Amino acid sequence: MVRTGARTAxxxxxxxxxxxxxxxxxxxxxxxxxxxxxxxxxxAIQQLAEAATAADSLAIFMEAWEALEADLDSDNPVxxxxxxxxxxxxxxxxxxxEFLDRYEATASPECLMHGDAQRYNGWVRLYNQGVTxxxxxxxxxxxxAFMLANDFKPDLRTYSNAALLQSQMGDNAGAIETYQAALxxxxxxxxxxxxxxxxxxxxxxxxxxxRGDEAVQTYSDYxxxxxxxxxxxxxxxxxxxxxxxxxxSGAIYATTLQRTDLSxxxxxxxxxxxxxxxxxxxxxxxxxxxxxxxxxxxxxRENYVNASIQSGRPGPVVALADSLTxxxxxDALSHQLHFQALGRANMNExxxxxxxxxxxxxxxxxxxxxxAAANGRYIVQVSxxxxxxxxxxxxxxxxxxxAGQVVTEQTHAFEADSGSFSFEIxxxxxxxxxxxxxxxG
Numbered sequence: 001m002v003r004t005g006a007r008t009a010x011x012x013x014x015x016x017x018x019x020x021x022x023x024x025x026x027x028x029x030x031x032x033x034x035x036x037x038x039x040x041x042x043x044a045i046q047q048l049a050e051a052a053t054a055a056d057s058l059a060i061f062m063e064a065w066e067a068l069e070a071d072l073d074s075d076n077p078v079x080x081x082x083x084x085x086x087x088x089x090x091x092x093x094x095x096x097x098e099f100l101d102r103y104e105a106t107a108s109p110e111c112l113m114h115g116d117a118q119r120y121n122g123w124v125r126l127y128n129q130g131v132t133x134x135x136x137x138x139x140x141x142x143x144x145a146f147m148l149a150n151d152f153k154p155d156l157r158t159y160s161n162a163a164l165l166q167s168q169m170g171d172n173a174g175a176i177e178t179y180q181a182a183l184x185x186x187x188x189x190x191x192x193x194x195x196x197x198x199x200x201x202x203x204x205x206x207x208x209x210x211r212g213d214e215a216v217q218t219y220s221d222y223x224x225x226x227x228x229x230x231x232x233x234x235x236x237x238x239x240x241x242x243x244x245x246x247x248x249s250g251a252i253y254a255t256t257l258q259r260t261d262l263s264x265x266x267x268x269x270x271x272x273x274x275x276x277x278x279x280x281x282x283x284x285x286x287x288x289x290x291x292x293x294x295x296x297x298x299x300x301r302e303n304y305v306n307a308s309i310q311s312g313r314p315g316p317v318v319a320l321a322d323s324l325t326x327x328x329x330x331d332a333l334s335h336q337l338h339f340q341a342l343g344r345a346n347m348n349e350x351x352x353x354x355x356x357x358x359x360x361x362x363x364x365x366x367x368x369x370x371x372a373a374a375n376g377r378y379i380v381q382v383s384x385x386x387x388x389x390x391x392x393x394x395x396x397x398x399x400x401x402x403a404g405q406v407v408t409e410q411t412h413a414f415e416a417d418s419g420s421f422s423f424e425i426x427x428x429x430x431x432x433x434x435x436x437x438x439x440x441g
Contacts, residue, residue: 234273264293296433314344393441
């Protein structure tokens, strides 16, 4: 198995841009005609600053809505704008979308920014609702929230989260439609990584549904706009190879391996593409290039060992496989790779010793990863199976820089029967990798 990291729906740190000061007193370039119902509703909304509970806020929005209902059919755009704001406060997001559509149809161009602000506010709230529901395993509610969020503001994150949920729920056809809608939305200033992820997701779904022609067209259209995206090039080559177009795919592989401008993260992605196409020799070369870029990255080391074994070259990676068990002494994959490397290198007696040592461990770590976040933050996630441990345990992690020097360490306590733990660290120095020691308790 090639490690590619975990794809999860994670709450974005997005602050609400909505303020409770009402909608009057705008900048001079945007002026609304006076409306008594809207003025009364706006005065009610200003009381939100003093609301102590959610129930208080709900009562204020109800009061504002009752005031606005007196002139709800008015053509004055401020009525529609306030209607959207109030309906979001009441949790009626579909009605809020209708009010925003109405506002944008009647407001002057210089006032459209207020509608944009409300749309963004609605998107944030629904995105976070979706993440909360997903975390609680309420997949239907999460899907509804992500899909509705795109009615407020099309965004690749909510499209992709919705498509991933549909796939998890067995609706591949729905996932394909959602991915296609995301690309058809032609979102301005879309995040390049999110766009790449969307294209990959769509391509994968199309191949799963035996719609290879559409997958080829999807990748081809994307590469016409972004010809230097090496990750999609490898995905494209894999599809071509599956369809028997080996000459074309081979040319892409050969060109990619000659690149000298790729980061270690890109080489990891290239290696995964080769591996998934069962091109283990080139996968090992790509993962080797990733190791050259960062010798301390856990995934690069694991994947290089794995691809080398699969390509029939276990001997040169026996020592590296052994070092994995030293750096990650409870990792099931590290021991498995060490066992396989020894076995394939005809070192069977030592291989059996390694497997016996692993089976005696009190805990088996099934996943351990350090992921970079923003502003020098790193998140460590660990999942494990408890065999014989009990009570509160602790383990010390060491974090290394690009030169392999330990720049910080942290001891983390966890319960033996918890099954997982995570923590966050802060570093002024970019971190290249990590290792952990003996679990005590």
